[in-house]
Amino acid sequence: xxxxxxxxxALDPAxxxxxxxxxxxxxxxxxxxxxxxxxxxxxxxxxxTTYAQYTQHACxxxxxxxxxxxxxxxDLEEAILAANQDASIHGIFNYWPVxxxxxxxxxxxxxxxxxxxxxxxxxxxxxxxxxxxxxxxNKKAILPCTPLAVLKLLTEAGVYRTDIERPIEGKNICIFxxxxxxxxxxxxxxxxxxxxxxxxxxNGPLQFVDAKxxxxxxxxxxxxxxxxxxxxxxxxxxxxxxxxxEIKPDTICLNFSSRANFEANVATSERLFIPRVGPVTxxxxxxxxxxxYKNFHQS
Amino acid sequence: xxxxxxxxxALDPAxxxxxxxxxxxxxxxxxxxxxxxxxxxxxxxxxxTTYAQYTQHACxxxxxxxxxxxxxxxDLEEAILAANQDASIHGIFNYWPVxxxxxxxxxxxxxxxxxxxxxxxxxxxxxxxxxxxxxxxNKKAILPCTPLAVLKLLTEAGVYRTDIERPIEGKNICIFxxxxxxxxxxxxxxxxxxxxxxxxxxNGPLQFVDAKxxxxxxxxxxxxxxxxxxxxxxxxxxxxxxxxxEIKPDTICLNFSSRANFEANVATSERLFIPRVGPVTxxxxxxxxxxxYKNFHQS
Numbered sequence: 001x002x003x004x005x006x007x008x009x010a011l012d013p014a015x016x017x018x019x020x021x022x023x024x025x026x027x028x029x030x031x032x033x034x035x036x037x038x039x040x041x042x043x044x045x046x047x048x049t050t051y052a053q054y055t056q057h058a059c060x061x062x063x064x065x066x067x068x069x070x071x072x073x074x075d076l077e078e079a080i081l082a083a084n085q086d087a088s089i090h091g092i093f094n095y096w097p098v099x100x101x102x103x104x105x106x107x108x109x110x111x112x113x114x115x116x117x118x119x120x121x122x123x124x125x126x127x128x129x130x131x132x133x134x135x136x137x138n139k140k141a142i143l144p145c146t147p148l149a150v151l152k153l154l155t156e157a158g159v160y161r162t163d164i165e166r167p168i169e170g171k172n173i174c175i176f177x178x179x180x181x182x183x184x185x186x187x188x189x190x191x192x193x194x195x196x197x198x199x200x201x202x203n204g205p206l207q208f209v210d211a212k213x214x215x216x217x218x219x220x221x222x223x224x225x226x227x228x229x230x231x232x233x234x235x236x237x238x239x240x241x242x243x244x245x246e247i248k249p250d251t252i253c254l255n256f257s258s259r260a261n262f263e264a265n266v267a268t269s270e271r272l273f274i275p276r277v278g279p280v281t282x283x284x285x286x287x288x289x290x291x292x293y294k295n296f297h298q299s
Numbered sequence: 300x301x302x303x304x305x306x307x308x309a310l311d312p313a314x315x316x317x318x319x320x321x322x323x324x325x326x327x328x329x330x331x332x333x334x335x336x337x338x339x340x341x342x343x344x345x346x347x348t349t350y351a352q353y354t355q356h357a358c359x360x361x362x363x364x365x366x367x368x369x370x371x372x373x374d375l376e377e378a379i380l381a382a383n384q385d386a387s388i389h390g391i392f393n394y395w396p397v398x399x400x401x402x403x404x405x406x407x408x409x410x411x412x413x414x415x416x417x418x419x420x421x422x423x424x425x426x427x428x429x430x431x432x433x434x435x436x437n438k439k440a441i442l443p444c445t446p447l448a449v450l451k452l453l454t455e456a457g458v459y460r461t462d463i464e465r466p467i468e469g470k471n472i473c474i475f476x477x478x479x480x481x482x483x484x485x486x487x488x489x490x491x492x493x494x495x496x497x498x499x500x501x502n503g504p505l506q507f508v509d510a511k512x513x514x515x516x517x518x519x520x521x522x523x524x525x526x527x528x529x530x531x532x533x534x535x536x537x538x539x540x541x542x543x544x545e546i547k548p549d550t551i552c553l554n555f556s557s558r559a560n561f562e563a564n565v566a567t568s569e570r571l572f573i574p575r576v577g578p579v580t581x582x583x584x585x586x587x588x589x590x591x592y593k594n595f596h597q598s
Contacts, residue, residue, distance in 0.1 A: 074505075074512050077428075100502050102479040105404050109421050122408050122421070129376075129405075180401040203399050206373075213373050 011272060016156050017279035021062050024286045028063040035293035036065035037091035037117060038083055042073040048095045058282050064289055073098050077110055084112040090297040091289040093117040114296040117288045119144040120181060128185050131192060131211055139295040142288050146256055147186040149280035150231060157252055157272055159229065166194030173197045174223045177233035182256060186231070198223040227251055232261035242266065310571060315455050316578035320361050323585045327362040334592035335364035336390035336416060337382055341372040347394045357581050363588055372397050376409055383411040389596040390588040392416040413595040416587045418443040419480060427484050430491060430510055438594040441587050445555055446485035448579035449530060456551055456571055458528065465493030472496045473522045476532035481555060485530070497522040526550055531560035541565065
């Protein structure tokens with residue numbers, strides 16, 4: 001379907017994000033009042049400013065009431081706890097990293113799960129890892145935004161098929177990243193939906209089948225040569241970029257890291273290469289905001 | 300008090316641990332039945348085996364019923380959840396690292412807070428950071444074992460004085476480590492008790508006064524030259540070891556990392572140098588086990 005198009009056209013995350021935003025916009029139009037969300041920003045570096053502007057635009061576009069709150073990083077915990085208590089606020093998200101260490105995990109868990117747009121607090125993580133997709137009657141669980149965005153992009157690529165019971169049955173997927181934020185939940189979700197996932201991080205590989213991890217002895221070369229899909233999210237400069245010679249001609253490649261994890265030569269005309277997921281991640285934030293509102297805040 | 304003794308005599312963690320073990324032993328003797336604890340071990344490296352033998356001996360010594368359970372790391376989560384449900388088990392602890400990434404934080408939080416010997420799940424961490432020292436009527440909160448062990452060693456050194464209201468009032472303390480497991484809780488505890496703490500990690504310094512962190516612009520040299528006490532826990536080989544020339548002649552030095560963080564020349568005859576805390580940490584595990592039992596499991 002995408003063979004004759006330049007790749008940047010074939011899978012433009014911004015265009016796909018717009019489709020999900022339209023869905024959210026139509027649902028929000030039917031509500032009595034719009035959900036209200038808060039983005040906490042603790043830095044003023046250019047990336048965070050860009051992110052704040054982008055999310056503001058995305059929220060306004062779908063009809064979500066958006067507030068940006070700039071707070072000192074040392075005041076963030078108190079600000080989160082106050083927002084948890086404020087009934088006029090229905091969703092909370094943050095720009096990461098804040099402290100760039102384990103304290104960020106602590107902070108993520110201060111957000112009330114009923115307002116946790118990112119779906120990264122232990123309440124939602126535990127649900128995901130125990131394959132519990134509900135949070136009460138008619139309340140679908142919140143999934144973390146970036147793994148969800150990857151699924152949506154693979155759906156768009158035609159390789160994740162929502163019309164069959166196991167949407168990604170039989171595919172070999174190699175994921176470089178096993179963070180609690182993206183890599184591990186993504187491996188669980190994809191293997192739960194039928195894929196065989198080799199998850200590689202600095203500590204070595206694990207294999208995920210049917211949402212169950214197992215020890216495996218496999219080299220990078222072997223894992224890559226078998227992969228139908230390669231997904232990367234390695235922020236380290238030490239990572240040896242994946243080159244065209246390591247993968248099959250038709251392997252789908254997706255990078256969710258802000259750093260390039262593939263050599264430029266992987267972007268051949270035969271191959272679908274998705275260099276970023278950001279806009280779809282933000283669309284999933286909008287979607288989660290709506291879901292939280294409908295689950296927990298609608299009167 | 301310790302000037303005329305060789306330093307290794309002056310503050311032998313094993314001897315101090317024995318005193319705390321004796322206290323625990325005497326209390327356990329008065330109970331109807333002993334607390335039962337489980338140590339989960341997921342590796343068979345020599346360090347973990349040593350730790351398992353040491354904790355077994357320490358438990359038997361104080362009268363705690365001890366069980367070592369070896370499980371594959373991928374089965375640890377399920378094993379913890381099963382132990383949470385098992386009413387015959389009153390305390391759970393683990394040998395870390397297991398996955399050596401963020402997943403270890405996830406696992407720490409699967410332990411029921413009523414059985415969390417290490418005091419590292421969010422329930423206890425949140426109590427500590429909000430300076431809430433109780434967990435219900437007559438139920439003292441659980442504090443994390445290593446920071447608590449450091450306090451006990453400083454008590455023994457005579458610099459942390461439990462006979463006054465603010466036990467470590469007016470002391471300048473420099474801590475190299477701001478992990479959620481030791482460095483941050485320790486900075487909070489010591490500053491809550493009157494010290495001015497400069498906490499340094501790879502991301503820079505923070506100052507803690509009265510259990511409140513603040514931004515500070517201070518160099519390593521400046522922080523070290525002012526310190527009455529220097530506490531280190533840096534596992535990285537890149538860390539430039541602290542040398543005698545950087546600190547005052549009577550600065551107390553304590554290292555809780557398994558790696559040497561001080562040059563050998565800091566161990567002068569004038570100075571108290573505490574090169575390890577391990578035995579006292581284990582004694583605090585025993586103490587926490589008893590406290591958990593009395594708080595939550597005694598009939």
